[in-house]
Amino acid sequence: MANWQGVEGGVTAPKGFRASGIAAGLKPSGAPDLALIVSDTEAIAAGVYTLSHVRAACVDYCQQRLESKPYAQAIVINAGQANACTGPQGWQDAVSTCEAVATTLNIPTESVLVASTGVIGQRIPMEALATGIPKAVAALSTTGSDDAAKAIITTDLVTKSIALEMDWQGRPIRIGGIAKGSGMIHPNMATMLAFVTCDATVSPSLWQSMLSRAIAHSFNQITVDGDTSTNDCVLALANGESRTPAITDAGPEADRLEAMLTAVCDHLAKAIARDGEGATCLLEVTVAGAVDDEAARQIAKEIAGSSLLKCAIYGHDPNWGRIAMAAGKAGIPFDQGDLRIELGPFLLMEHGQPLAFDRPAASDYLKQATQGDYLKTDTVNIQVCVGHGSGSGIAWGCDFSYDYVRINAEYTT
Incomplete structure (x- = not known):
């Protein structure tokens, strides 16, 4: 404590x-x-x-x-x-x-x-x-x-x-x-x-x-x-x-x-x-099971920075494939057969295989988080496990909204 x-x-x-x-x-x-x-x-x-x-x-x-x-x-x-x-x-x-x-x-x-x-x-x-x-x-x-x-x-x-x-x-x-x-x-x-x-x-x-x-x-x-x-x-x-x-x-x-x-x-x-430009929520990505903490942090930041994932969060689309994609392109080797993905309380993938989940409820989780109402928080939590190592790390990001484009399209004009 x-x-x-x-x-x-x-x-x-x-x-x-x-x-x-x-x-x-x-x-x-x-x-x-x-x-x-x-x-x-x-x-x-x-x-x-x-x-x-x-x-x-x-x-x-x-x-x-x-x-x-x-x-x-x-x-x-x-x-x-x-x-x-x-x-x-x-x-x-x-x-x-x-x-x-x-x-x-x-x-x-x-x-x-x-x-x-x-x-x-x-x-x-x-x-x-x-x-x-x-x-x-x-x-x-x-x-x-x-x-x-x-x-x-x-x-x-x-x-x-x-x-x-x-x-x-x-x-x-x-x-x-x-x-x-x-x-x-x-x-x-x-x-x-x-x-x-x-x-x-x-x-x-x-x-x-x-x-x-x-x-x-x-x-x-x-x-x-x-x-x-x-x-x-x-x-x-x-x-x-x-x-x-x-x-x-x-x-x-x-x-x-x-x-x-x-x-x-x-x-x-x-x-x-x-407070990211145009953001409606905070995205917190936790990665475990990596070979070391540095590797876990690198994967977490790659996921948090994925433009496709950020757009999906803003659109309330629980498209876990974008999470898996981002983890895979982080430059850190891992066995995709060990991949586990959770979105808030929803387990979406385990042992590298997709799982059945309540898609409307997962979408509501994103919707309520981006509106600041879900369990009194405005944070979308993603938990990823990539193996059996001791490395863990966290990264933070936000969603992409239409306002991000507007703000930056008009930044000097």
Whole structure:
């Protein structure tokens, strides 16, 4: 059983963190579009970044910065412009953004990280940004997480936020997080954009390895449309303000902190998948019986990402053949004679053979889940077993509706 509990506050729940979100005029809509997350003291910083070969300037900037010095005190995020495929001037815009934040906060430029989201090929409107940064700094608050979460979204329908707390030798430790993402979601390292704060004291190398493993089980296991963003990035700060004993080596204490970090990432990842563009439900695929966990996760993500299956779910069609097809093309060998498939409470296939099942009832299961009514949940559960191995894994996705095509057909028009 988890030894933590949920608390309010998102990224400002951990001690020593403030955040803000304002409308700086970066979005034509006038919606909030500039967010700032600041630690009162310099924090251990870790990051995981997209493996796409077409990357935004902010991604390269953060990766280079943290490889040379794994510390940071502030993260600035603009929404509306991805600043990807913008050439040398886009790089300079990222640098100038960090310089402006550093000057306003009176901290070193190398203590500032930057993230961007929006339309690829569009630079940040630097004049508006320069005017907005002092306003974002002035708005910093220990209750500003919700404002920051609102300021980083693009096509998202809802904000994504969480904070957890657990007792650590008589003192509380907290981890908080916010994220954005709705389309172009098929992470190949991390996620769309996510930001995590923690008030524990942890060594830089351990914090980085914890984050990387947490992402492998969470953000890397979600898919909306199979497209990996140019801007995918997860940044995590740990500032030690809880004043709890330092965690410097692997072991039970590190495992406890990593488990809570993973829980935060799991929550944010599922929230992104549920808020997929045009989605009506969350799809959760569990795979067992694989040779190892990595193989199981690969099969699960292939199933969750199948466009044909996603369409079938939206159409309330319990077409289990699409599940079997997706499992088979994941690139993981298994004996199809061992294949077992369940859709919610319905067993559809066992020992590689189709079974008779109540098709209208299975269709109703999908219909009620996509309408958010089935057993008070909006989650479609698919369970697959591919053999007798010990490997297991989970992936999350969503259905494809007509609205997904509409949203993306009109994205820049």
